[in-house]
Amino acid sequence: MDKKNHTPIFDKCYAFTQAAEVRASGLYPFFKPIGRSEGSKVYIDGREMLMLGSNNYLGLANDQRMKEAAEAAAERYGTSCSGSRFMNGTLDLHEELEHRLARFIGKPAALCFTTGYQTNLGSLSAMLNRGDHVIVDKYDHASIMDGIFLADGTKKQINLHRYKHNNLEDLERVLERIPSGAGKLIVIDGVFSMEGDIAHLPQIRKLADAYDAGIYLDEAHALGVVGKTGRGTCEHYGNDPSLCDLLMCTFSKSFGSIGGFVAGEEEVIDYIKHFARPLIFSASMPPANIAATMKALEIIESEPERVHRLQHNARRLIDGFTALGFNVGTAETPIVPLIIGDNDKTFLLWKNSFERGVYVNPVISPAVPPQRALLRTSCMAIHTDEELDTAMGVIGEEARKLGII
Ligand SMILES: Cc1ncc(COP(=O)(O)O)c(C=O)c1O
Structure with a gap:
């Protein structure tokens, strides 16, 4: 069929030329294989x-022990569960992992989903x-909003209130x-995915108690990252698991x-097990x-030094970029945003750093508010001081050439 002869439903696809234009300019930063x-x-x-620019904070995605564990499970159980947790998709392994996770974060029970996104949904x-x-x-995070939209789409009349980022007065006003x-x-x-700052959880707990609200804490960027032993935001504030009522995390x-x-x-x-549609109508996490x-x-439990090394690297990155003159906002974790504001300058700094062998992620609206375009840098426990210094040197030099710092 002639592409131009399509039905109206496809009009928007042919009218969308923005990505192709950026690709043609050589500044397209996404989907790099x-x-x-x-x-x-x-x-x-x-x-x-x-x-x-990775979220592999502890460097475990390439650890030989992880690969061997994955291989052994595939050998024993196969490559897929081929079904939802409700039906044929629950393995003894799922339940064992759930027990161990619950113990790790100090809650009575846990439930695994196939992705972090589906967990929030x-x-x-x-x-x-x-x-x-x-x-x-x-x-x-967007997955939280999508979970709320799914609730509203299926049940209607969910009342959504937003408060200013990390602003307790605004939360109380709401x-x-x-x-x-x-x-x-x-x-x-718990840790905000673009800003790299930490929620004021103890004060939020007080407000929640005063107004009879529950707290749901997304620890995607917090477990393995903050707290003395990587147990996340509750540990960061003194290790009281009752600072939240529900805790989620991604793997x-x-x-x-x-x-x-x-x-x-x-x-x-x-x-949740009996009412979460993304759990019921999607195949379970593979072995x-x-x-x-x-x-x-x-x-994580046996090598707390990894968490400490990550925290050391985070401090080095925050201090280093700050000393270079970057605006890192309120960052206090391994996520260190370089807030630039302008989309074009952000893409240029990304490209020039990329060409010099440093991989970071440019982030523009809607992932951040308009006029808050940033380069999201993030370190891992496996970075050496020299690697971090080299990367900061390159990004700093390129930013200076562009008049960003
Ligand atoms: C705060 C937060 N929650 C949830 C998710 C979803 O996790 P996943 O990508 O593992 O599905 C992410 C992923 O980017 C995230 O940053």
Whole structure:
């Protein structure tokens, strides 16, 4: 069929030329295929690059022990579960991982999903019913918003409230206006995925208690990253698991795998198990990824020095970029945004750094607010001081040429 002779449903696709235009200008930064990964290095078009833009915070995605665990599980259980957790897709391995995760973060029960995204989609859409109120930080991750949209799409009348990023007065202003007696859930990232700062969880707990709200904490960038032993935001604030009621995390970051889990009281998790559509209507986490996650958990528990090294590297990156004159916002974790504002300058700095062998991620609206374009840099436990200094040197030089710093 002639492409131009299509039906109206496809009009928008042919009218969308923005990506093609940026590609033609040589500044298109997305979907770059990586040919090989080795520690902190990746190979793109056969060229070695220093990876300063991964969420593989502890460097476990390439750890030999992880690969062996994944291989052994594939050998024993096969490559897929070929079904949902409800039906033929539950393995003894899923349940073992759930028990271990619950123990690790200090909650009675946990439930695994196939991705972190599905964990938020499933848990939030199950928890929110018609008439409930959900209160989010403006910088919460997109998967949280999509979980709320799924709840609203399937049940209607979910009341969504947003408050200014990490702003407790604004949170209280929102809470004050919600009728007492209504179901209320505050949903926050523990570590914010683009800003790299940490939620003020103890104060949020106080407000939640005062206004009779529950707290749902997304620890995607926090487990394995913050807290003395990598147990996340609750540990960062003194290790009180009751600072949140429900905790979720993905396995695609510190755990070097893919999947996710939500944890909380037994009855609440059992409820989510029976009402989360992304759990019920999608195939379960594959054996190799469960085994890799379990191995990662074992390594995190037995090698706290990895977490300490990551925290050392984060400090070096924040201090180094700040000394160079970059605006790193409120970063306090391995996620260090270089806030530039202008999209074109952000793409240029990305391209010039990329050409000199440093891989970072440009982030523009809608992933961040308009006029807040940034380069998202992130370090891993396996980076050496020299590697971080080299990367900062390159980015600093290129930013100076562009008048960014
Ligand atoms: C805060 C946050 N929550 C959830 C997710 C979803 O996790 P996954 O990519 O493993 O599906 C992400 C991933 O980027 C995230 O940053």
